[in-house]
Amino acid sequence: MWGYLLRRLFESALILLGITFVTFILLYLVPADPARQIAGRSATAETVANIRDQLGLNDPLFVQYWRYLAGLFQGDMGRSYLQRAEVASLIMARLPASLMLMVTAIVTELIIGLTIGVVAALRRNKPADHSLMIFSFVAISAPQFVIGILLLYVFAVQLGWFPIGGYGTWAHFVLPSVTLGLLGAGWYSRMMRSSMIEVLNQDLVRTARAKGLSKLRIVTRHVMPNAILPIIAMIGIDIGLFMSGIVVVESVFGWPGIGQLAWQAIQRVDIPVIMGVTMVSATAIVLGNLLADLVAPLIDPRIKTK
Amino acid sequence: MTETRETGGGGTRPLLTVRDLSVQVATEAGAKTVLDRLSFDLTGGETLALAGESGSGKSMTALAIMGLLPKPMARVSGGAIKLGETDLTAMDERGYRKIRSARVAMIFQEPMTSLNPLMTVERQLIEVLLEHEVCRRSEAPKQALRLLKDVRLTEPERRLKQYPHELSGGMRQRVMIAIALACDPEILIADEPTTALDVTVQAEILDLIRTLQAEHGTAVLMITHDMGVVAEMADRVIVLRHGRQEEAAPVRELFAAPQTDYARTLLAAVPRLGSAPARPQAEARKKIVEVDDLSVRFDITGGILNRTIARVHAVENVSFHIRERETLALVGESGCGKSTIGKALLGLVPWDGSIRVDGVQTRGRSRAMMHPVLRDIQMVFQDPGASMDARMTVGEQVIEPMRVHGLARGSELQDRAEWLFKRVGLSPDMLSRYPHEFSGGQRQRVCIARALSLSPKVIVADESVSALDVSVQAQVLDLLQELQEEDGLSYLFISHDMAVIDRVADRVMVMRLGQVMEEGPRDAVLRDPQHPYTKRLLAAVPVPDPTRSRPAMPDAAGIEEASPIFPVGQSPQRIALHDLRQGHRVARVAATTP
Numbered sequence: 061m062w063g064y065l066l067r068r069l070f071e072s073a074l075i076l077l078g079i080t081f082v083t084f085i086l087l088y089l090v091p092a093d094p095a096r097q098i099a100g101r102s103a104t105a106e107t108v109a110n111i112r113d114q115l116g117l118n119d120p121l122f123v124q125y126w127r128y129l130a131g132l133f134q135g136d137m138g139r140s141y142l143q144r145a146e147v148a149s150l151i152m153a154r155l156p157a158s159l160m161l162m163v164t165a166i167v168t169e170l171i172i173g174l175t176i177g178v179v180a181a182l183r184r185n186k187p188a189d190h191s192l193m194i195f196s197f198v199a200i201s202a203p204q205f206v207i208g209i210l211l212l213y214v215f216a217v218q219l220g221w222f223p224i225g226g227y228g229t230w231a232h233f234v235l236p237s238v239t240l241g242l243l244g245a246g247w248y249s250r251m252m253r254s255s256m257i258e259v260l261n262q263d264l265v266r267t268a269r270a271k272g273l274s275k276l277r278i279v280t281r282h283v284m285p286n287a288i289l290p291i292i293a294m295i296g297i298d299i300g301l302f303m304s305g306i307v308v309v310e311s312v313f314g315w316p317g318i319g320q321l322a323w324q325a326i327q328r329v330d331i332p333v334i335m336g337v338t339m340v341s342a343t344a345i346v347l348g349n350l351l352a353d354l355v356a357p358l359i360d361p362r363i364k365t366k
Numbered sequence: 367m368t369e370t371r372e373t374g375g376g377g378t379r380p381l382l383t384v385r386d387l388s389v390q391v392a393t394e395a396g397a398k399t400v401l402d403r404l405s406f407d408l409t410g411g412e413t414l415a416l417a418g419e420s421g422s423g424k425s426m427t428a429l430a431i432m433g434l435l436p437k438p439m440a441r442v443s444g445g446a447i448k449l450g451e452t453d454l455t456a457m458d459e460r461g462y463r464k465i466r467s468a469r470v471a472m473i474f475q476e477p478m479t480s481l482n483p484l485m486t487v488e489r490q491l492i493e494v495l496l497e498h499e500v501c502r503r504s505e506a507p508k509q510a511l512r513l514l515k516d517v518r519l520t521e522p523e524r525r526l527k528q529y530p531h532e533l534s535g536g537m538r539q540r541v542m543i544a545i546a547l548a549c550d551p552e553i554l555i556a557d558e559p560t561t562a563l564d565v566t567v568q569a570e571i572l573d574l575i576r577t578l579q580a581e582h583g584t585a586v587l588m589i590t591h592d593m594g595v596v597a598e599m600a601d602r603v604i605v606l607r608h609g610r611q612e613e614a615a616p617v618r619e620l621f622a623a624p625q626t627d628y629a630r631t632l633l634a635a636v637p638r639l640g641s642a643p644a645r646p647q648a649e650a651r652k653k654i655v656e657v658d659d660l661s662v663r664f665d666i667t668g669g670i671l672n673r674t675i676a677r678v679h680a681v682e683n684v685s686f687h688i689r690e691r692e693t694l695a696l697v698g699e700s701g702c703g704k705s706t707i708g709k710a711l712l713g714l715v716p717w718d719g720s721i722r723v724d725g726v727q728t729r730g731r732s733r734a735m736m737h738p739v740l741r742d743i744q745m746v747f748q749d750p751g752a753s754m755d756a757r758m759t760v761g762e763q764v765i766e767p768m769r770v771h772g773l774a775r776g777s778e779l780q781d782r783a784e785w786l787f788k789r790v791g792l793s794p795d796m797l798s799r800y801p802h803e804f805s806g807g808q809r810q811r812v813c814i815a816r817a818l819s820l821s822p823k824v825i826v827a828d829e830s831v832s833a834l835d836v837s838v839q840a841q842v843l844d845l846l847q848e849l850q851e852e853d854g855l856s857y858l859f860i861s862h863d864m865a866v867i868d869r870v871a872d873r874v875m876v877m878r879l880g881q882v883m884e885e886g887p888r889d890a891v892l893r894d895p896q897h898p899y900t901k902r903l904l905a906a907v908p909v910p911d912p913t914r915s916r917p918a919m920p921d922a923a924g925i926e927e928a929s930p931i932f933p934v935g936q937s938p939q940r941i942a943l944h945d946l947r948q949g950h951r952v953a954r955v956a957a958t959t960p
Contacts (some may be wrong), residue, residue, distance in 0.1 A: 263479040269434055271494040271545065272466035275459075281493075285484050361529040362483055 068353070072346045079342045080132065080335070084125050087331050094329045098141050115141070128335070137339070138332035140325075147336040151318060155340065157227055158310070158317030161240065162302050162344075164233050166295070169241035169248060174291075176245070177252020178284065184257060192249065199246030204305055208239040208312035225314035236313045240305050244298055248291060255287040262286070289360055296345075296352030303341040380407035381552050381585050382431070382470075386445035389426045389435065389609075401426045401609045403445065408553060413579065413586040415600035415617070417593065419632075419835035420806070423609035424589045428555045431587075432472050433462040449553075468498045471546035475558040477538035481530040487514070487541050488526040491548060498549045513544040517574060535700075536567035543574065550582060557589045564699040565862060569906035569919055572599060591835065593636045594865075594908030597621060598916060605629050617912045635840040636910045637865035640893065645872050651690040654823050654856045655711065655743070660684045660719040662706050662880075666931065679930045679938055680706045681717070682880040688824065691850060693857040695871035695888070697864065697903070701930070703880040704860045708826040711858065712736075712745055724823055741771055744817035748829035750809035754801040760812045761797030767819050786815040790845060807838035814845065821853075828860045843870060864907045868892055873949070876900045879930045881941045886950030896952040 095111040096103075112118055116127065131138060137147040176196060180189045199207075215235060216224045222235050259265065260283055268278045310319035318337050325333035357363040389401035401423040408414050416424040429435045430442050433454065447454040449469060457465070466472075474480045482490060491510040495501055501509045507526070514522035517540040530538055539559060546554055556575065560568035572595065579586055588599050596603055596617065603620050605612040605628065613620065613629045624630045662681040665674040681703040688694045696704040710717040713728060713736045721728045728739050747753040754763055764783045768774050774782055784794035790811040801809055810830060817825055827846065831839040847870065849855055861867050867874060867888075874892060875885040876899065884897040895901045905919050932938060943951040 263474060263476055264482045266434060267474065267480045267542075267545075268482070270432055270466050270472045272463040272468060272497055273493065274463065274497075277497075281485075282482050286482070360484060362531050 065354070068350050072350060075346055076339070076342055080129065080339065081125070083335060083338045084128065085121070087334060088121055088124075090329065092329045094141055094331055097329050132339075137336045140333050141330045142328055143330070143333070147332045150321060150333060151336050151340055154316055154318045154321050157315060158306060158319060161233065161236055161306065161309075161315060161317060162299070164237040165240035165244070165302065166298070167241075168237045169244035169298075170295075172241065172245035173248025174252050174288070176249035178256060178279070178287075180249065180253045181256030181260065181287075182279065184253075189253075193253070196246040196249040199242045200250075202242075204239055204243060204308045205312055207242055208235070208309055211235050211239055212312070227314075227316050236309050236315055239312070240302065240309045243305065244301065248294070251291055251294065252287060255290055256283060259283045259286045285359065289356070292356050292359065293352050296349035299348035300341075300345045303345065378409055380409050381450065382408040382587075383448040384408075384427075384431070384445070385448070387427065387430060387442065387447060388444040389423065389430050389440055390443040391426075391440045392438070397443075399443070399609060400440070401430070404604075404606070404609075404611055405445075406604055406614065408585045408587060410552065410585050411579070411583045412601045413588055413599050415588045415590060415596045415603045416606055417590055417596050417603055417632075418606035418612075419591055419837065421608065422606040424606050425557055426609075427606075428472065428557050428587065428589050431555065432466060432470060433457065433459075434472075464498075467494050467546070467551060468549045469551050470553045470555065471549070471551040472555040472557065473539070473542045473546050473559050475561050477535060477542050477562070478530060480542060481538060483530055486527055486529055487533075490541070491526075491545055494545055494548045500549050509548075513548055514541070516547065516578070517541070517544045519544070534567075535563050536570060539563060539567075539571050540574065543571075543578070547578060547582065547584070551584065553585045553587060554579070555587045555589070558591065559588075560595065561590070561592070565864065566699065566902055566906040566919075568595075568908070572908070573919075575599070592908060593633060593836070593910040597910045597912040597914075598908045600912075605632065621910065621912050631837060633910070635837045637836075637840070637843075637863070637869050638910060639865050639868050639904070639907055642869045642888075645888065651692065653687045654690050654692075654724055655686075655688040655858070656720075656722040657687065657707075657711075658685045658720040660707065660710060660717060660721065662703070662710050662715055662717045674934055676931050676933050679880050679932055681710065682930075682938055683719075683940055684877075684880075684882055686875060686882075686885070688856045688858060690823075690856055691854045692872045693850070693859050693870050695859045695861065695867040695874045696877060697861060697867050697874060698877035699862060699903075701879075702877040703930070704877050705828050706880075708745060708828045708858060708860050711743055711824075711826055712740065737771065741820045742822050743824045743826065744820060744822040745826040745828060746810070746813050746817050746830045748832055750806065750813045750833075751801060753813060754809065756801055759798050759800055760804070764797070764812065764816045764819050767816065771820055773820065782819070783815075786818055789818065789849070790815045791841075805838075806834055807842060810834060810842055811845065814842075814849075818849070822855070824856045824858065826858045826860070829862070830859075831866060832861065832863060839866070846870065864892070864904060876903065879928055879938065881938070882943060882951075882953065883941075884950075884952045885943070886946070886952075887948065890946075890948070890950040896946065896950075 093108070095108045095115065095117060098111055099108045116124060128138065135148070137151070139145070140147055140150060143150060176192050180192045183189045212224060212235060215221050222231050226232055264282060264286070265278060268282045306317060306319035307323055308319075309315065310317045311323055318340060321333060322337040324330070325337065384407070385405050386403040387401060387405070388399060388403055390397045391400050404423070404427060406414065416427055418424045426435070426440065429440075431447055431454065435441060442455050445455070449465065454462070454465070488507065488510050491513055492506040495506050495509055496503060510526060511522055514525055519525050519537060519540050525533070525537070525541070530541070533541065554575075559575070560571050563571060575586065576599070578584065586599070588595070590596060600617045602615065603617050604614045605620070605626070607628050613624065613626045615625070620629065621633065624633055660681055661679070661683055664678040664680060666676040666678065667674055684707065686694065696707060698704050706715060709715045711721060711723070713731065713733075719729070723739050723742050726739055728736065731739065754760070761783050764786055765779045768779055768782060783797055787794045787797060792808060792811050792815070796804075801812070804812065831842050834842060843866065846857065850857065857870070859867065859870055871888045873886065874888050876883045876891065876897065878899055884891055884895065884900045891900065892904065895904055902919065930938070941953045943953055945951050
C-alpha cells in the first residue's frame with residue numbers, strides 16, 4: 061500500500077514536471093511581448109529592451125526554463141510582472157475560495173447527478189426517465205456562462221433569494237456551485253443511469269430478489285454500490301473539467317478565486333502568474349486522479365493496489 | 367398434450383402443484399408462447415428434473431415459480447402454480463417476498479455473477495437470515511457459520527470474511543447453496559447448478575445437493591440440459607422441447623424405454639463414455655505438429671517498481687505430436703493450460719520451446735512471419751457468437767482470411783466461400799447474413815468454414831462444441847469427423863468433456879497444472895486409466911444411466927493441492943512420464959515415489 065502510494069506520487073511528480081515544460085514552451089511561443097505589456101503603449105523601444113533584459117527574457121529558452129525550475133524546487137514560483145507580488149502569495153490568497161467552490165460544486169453535481177441517474181434507471185423508458193434525460197442533455201450542452209447569467213437573473217435579480225455576486229456567506233456559494241456543478245450533474249446522471257441499468261440486469265439482482273429482499277434494499281445495497289464503481293474514476297478526471305469551468309463561473313459571479321486571477325493574467329501576458337495557476341490546477345487534477353485510484357479499492361475489493 | 371400421472375411421493379400431498387402453466391414473452395413479432403400448458407406435481411423429498419435443450423422453457427418454468435420472470439417482457443399467461451394451498455400466480459410482490467428463500471429457494475448457473483462482488487460471504491448470508499427473521503441479529507454470524515459448515519466448505523471461519531472473487535467456482539456454488547438453504551425451504555430449484563463447473567467439482571456439488579436433500583427432506587426441482595445429471599439426480603423427469611412437455615416419466619423408465627421420438631433422439635445424441643467405436647491406428651502417418659518442451663509463463667508484476675514478482679507456469683515442458691489425419695485430445699480442468707497450448711500453436715501467446723508445423727519451426731517468428739504457418743493451422747473457438755464480428759456478414763468473415771493470405775481474388779473468393787458453406791452444411795445464400803441471424807450450431811459451422819478457408823492441415827478446436835446443445839453438438843462432431851476423413855485434417859481437440867473426447871479422439875493427453883499427467887491411445891487412457899487424477903476425472907463424469915449405482919469418487923490421494931504460480935526463479939517440479947506400453951505414458955504418482 062505505502063509502496064504503491066510512493067510510486068504513484070513519484071509518477072505524479074514526473075507528470076507535473078512534464079507539464080511545466082510544455083506550458084513554458086507554449087508561453088514562450090506566444091507572440092505577445094510581456095515587456096511591452098509592462099512598459100505600456102507609449103514606452104520607447106529602449107525601455108522595453110531594458111525591461112526584457114531585467115526579466116531575463118533575452119536569455120535562451122532553456123536557461124529561462126532552468127531558472128524557473130530551480131526556483132520552483134525552492135518553493136519560489138516567481139514574481140508577478142504586473143502586480144508587484146510573489147505569485148505564490150497571490151495564489152494562496154485566492155486558492156481557498158476556489159477550492160471551497162470546487163468542493164461544493166462536486167457535492168452538488170454528485171447529489172443532482174446520481175439522484176437523477178438512479179431515478180431515471182428505475183423508471184426506464186417512462187415519462188420521468190425521458191424528462192430527466194432531456195434535463196441532463198440541456199445541462200450538458202448549455203454553456204456555463206449562459207446558465208450562470210440565467211440563474212443570476214432569476215434567483216438573484218428577480219427573486220432576490222441569493223446575493224448577486226461576491227463571496228462570504230453560504231448563500232454566496234449556492235448559485236456558483238450549481239452553475240459549476242450542473243454540467244457534471246448532466247454527465248453523471250447519464251453515466252449513473254446506464255450503469256444502474258447494466259447492474260439491474262445482472263445475475264446478482266436476480267439472486268437478491270430470490271432472497272426475498274425488498275426493492276429498496278436491493279437498490280440501495282446491491283445495485284447502487286455496484287453501479288457507482290465506474291463513476292468513481294470519473295470524479296478524478298472531472299477536476300480538470302472544473303478548472304476550465306471555474307474561469308468562466310468566477311468571472312460571472314465575481315468570485316475572488318484563482319480562475320479570475322488566471323483570466324487577468326492571460327489578458328496581460330503575466331507569464332509567472334499563468335505558470336503558477338497552471339501548476340496549481342495540474343496538481344489538483346493529478347491529486348484528484350490519485351485520490352480516485354486510492355478510494356476505488358476501498359469500495360471494490362476486487363481491485364488491489366499493487 | 368397428455369396429462370401427467372404422478373407416481374412419486376408415496377401418496378403424500380404435493381408441495382407444489384403446477385397446472386397448465388403458460389408463459390409468454392413479448393417479441394417484436396408479438397407475444398410468443400415459450401411455455402405451453404405445463405403440469406406437474408412436486409412432493410417432499412423427491413427430485414424432479416426438467417430436462418431439455420436451450421429454448422425448451424425449462425428456466426422460464428423455474429423463474430415463473432419464483433415470480434422472477436423478467437418484467438415486463440415475460441409474463442405468466444395462464445395456468446396455476448400452487449404452493450400448498452396458496453396460488454402463486456395471484457400473489458403480489460409483497461407476498462412473494464415472504465415465499466422466496468423462506469419456502470422456495472433457488473440456485474443458479476453462474477455462481478460468480480450471482481453473488482454480489484462487493485459484499486463478504488457473511489453479509490450475503492446474514493442478509494437473507496435477517497430478512498426472513500430466521501434468527502436474531504446477534505445470532506446471525508453464528509448461524510452463517512453453521513450454514514457454511516453445512517455445505518462442507520473448508521475453513522468456514524475464514525470464508526465468512528472473504529469476497530466471492532477470492533473463492534473458487536465450486537466454493538461459490540457452495541455459498542449459493544448455503545444462502546438458498548438458510549431458511550430451510552421446502553423446495554430448492556437448481557437451474558443448471560453445475561454447468562459452469564469442472565467435472566470433479568460438479569460431482570462434489572451434486573453429491574452435496576443429494577446429501578442436503580436427504581438431511582432436510584427438501585424437494586428439488588433440477589433444471590438441466592445434461593442427461594447424465596438427470597440420470598444421477600432425478601426420481602422423475604419431464605422432457606421439454608420448445609416450451610411443451612414431450613415426455614414425463616420416472617427416470618429409469620425414461621432411460622430404459624423412451625416413449626416419444628424426441629426423447630429417443632435426445633438420449634441417442636448424448637455422448638457416452640466407452641460407447642465410441644474403435645478408431646483406426648494412425649501409427650505410420652507423417653507428423654504434422656511436433657511440440658517439444660513447450661512452456662508458457664505469464665508474469666505477475668507488483669511492488670514499487672512494477673517488477674515481476676511471480677510467474678504463472680501455465681504450460682510446463684509439454685511435448686507431443688499430432689500425425690496426419692489424427693485427433694489428439696487435450697483434457698483437463700479449467701486452468702490446466704490446455705487452451706494456452708492451443709494459443710501457443712498459433713503464436714497467440716509468447717512461449718518457449720519448439721513447435722514445428724508441417725516441419726516448419728515457428729519459434730522466434732514475428733507476426734508477419736507467422737502468416738505462412740497460419741495457413742496450415744487454424745482455430746475454432748468455444749463461443750461462436752463472440753468470436754465473430756457482429757457487424758460483418760458471415761460471407762465477409764469467411765472471405766477475409768483468403769483475401770489476407772492472397773489465396774484468391776474477385777469472384778473466385780465468392781465461389782470459394784459458397785463452396786465452403788456447402789461443405790459445412792450451410793446454404794450458400796446465407797453468406798450475406800449477419801451472425802445474429804444464425805443459431806448457435808449454424809454459427810459454429812460458419813466458424814468452421816472460416817477456419818477451413820485457408821485449407822489448413824491442422825485445426826485447433828478449443829471447446830468448440832461445449833456451448834452447443836447435445837443434438838447440435840452431435841451434428842457438429844459428425845461434421846468435423848467427415849472433414850477429417852475427406853481432407854485428412856488433423857485436430858488438436860481441447861475439451862473438458864470426457865464423453866465428447868471419447869467420441870472423437872485417437873489419442874488423449876490429460877493435463878493438470880500445466881503438465882501432462884497421462885497420455886496415450888484413447889482406449890488405454892479412458893478405459894484403463896493409470897494416474898489417480900485421470901481416474902478421478904473419469905469417475906466424476908455423470909453417466910446417463912440411472913440403473914448404474916454411483917461409484918464412490920476415488921479420493922484425492924496422490925493429487926496434492928497446488929497452484930501453478932511460483933516466485934521468480936522457482937519452477938514446479940518437473941514431472942517425468944514413464945512408458946507403460948504402446949505409447950501409453952503416465953506421470954509418476956507422488957505417493958508411490960518415497
